[in-house]
Amino acid sequence: MPHNSGTEDNNLMPYFVHAIKRLHWAEKQTAMLLDKMRGEAFANSLKKAIEVHQAQTADHILRLEQVLQILGETVTERICEAMQGLVKDTSMILGDTVRKTRSRDLGIRAALMKVEHYEMATYVILVQLAQAMGLPDAEQLLQQTLIEEKEMEEKLQQPPA
Ligand SMILES: [Fe+2]
Numbered sequence: 001m002p003h004n005s006g007t008e009d010n011n012l013m014p015y016f017v018h019a020i021k022r023l024h025w026a027e028k029q030t031a032m033l034l035d036k037m038r039g040e041a042f043a044n045s046l047k048k049a050i051e052v053h054q055a056q057t058a059d060h061i062l063r064l065e066q067v068l069q070i071l072g073e074t075v076t077e078r079i080c081e082a083m084q085g086l087v088k089d090t091s092m093i094l095g096d097t098v099r100k101t102r103s104r105d106l107g108i109r110a111a112l113m114k115v116e117h118y119e120m121a122t123y124v125i126l127v128q129l130a131q132a133m134g135l136p137d138a139e140q141l142l143q144q145t146l147i148e149e150k151e152m153e154e155k156l157q158q159p160p161a
Contacts, residue, residue: 016129017073023122024064024075026083030115031057033090037108042100043160046108049152053112056148060119063141067130070138086115109156116153123149 034057038050065075093107123146130139 012129012133013071016126016133017068017071018078019122019126019129020064020067020071021073021076021078022080022083023119023126024061024068025077026080026119026122027057027061027064029080029083029087030119031061033087033111033115037090037112040094040099040104041108042102042105045160046105049155049160050108050112052155053152056152060145060148063145067138067141070135082118083115086111086118089114105160109160113153113156116149116156120146120149120153 031054034050034054038047038054041047041050068075090111093111094104097104097107123142127139127142127146130136130142
């Protein structure tokens with residue numbers, strides 16, 4: 001990928017590997033968060049969206065493990081502080097709302113959309129890094145997840161039926 005400004009950096013790998021590991025940790029946190037949210041959601045359509053999200057998140061975790069495998073890296077844990085903040089934010093939303101209310105469902109959607117936005121921003125850059133490093137298999141795996149994250153975010157924007 002041509003880049004017109006700045007010094008050409010020829011070693012994108014450390015950032016790429018660390019970002020993948022942090023995202024892997026974050027996706028696992030997302031899986032736990034979704035498990036909790038499914039029990040908190042009131043509208044059936046929201047519960048269903050969360051179930052789809054859970055299945056997709058399991059795939060996202062596996063794809064990141066595949067990317068690490070392509071790189072010859074082990075799945076070592078790296079804490080993602082952005083995700084830690086989002087988990088705390090979710091707890092605060094649950095504290096501010098009451099079960100079986102519209103505000104609880106709105107809060108859950110807000111919490112999950114924030115997670116999606118964080119994940120989408122991360123995947124966008126990881127796809128570009130994979131492309132820049134000439135790793136088409138990794139790029140394809142990351143791109144596939146990015147598409148699903150975008151679709152889920154759009155679904156969460158719609159008020160539950
Ligand atoms: Fe995800």
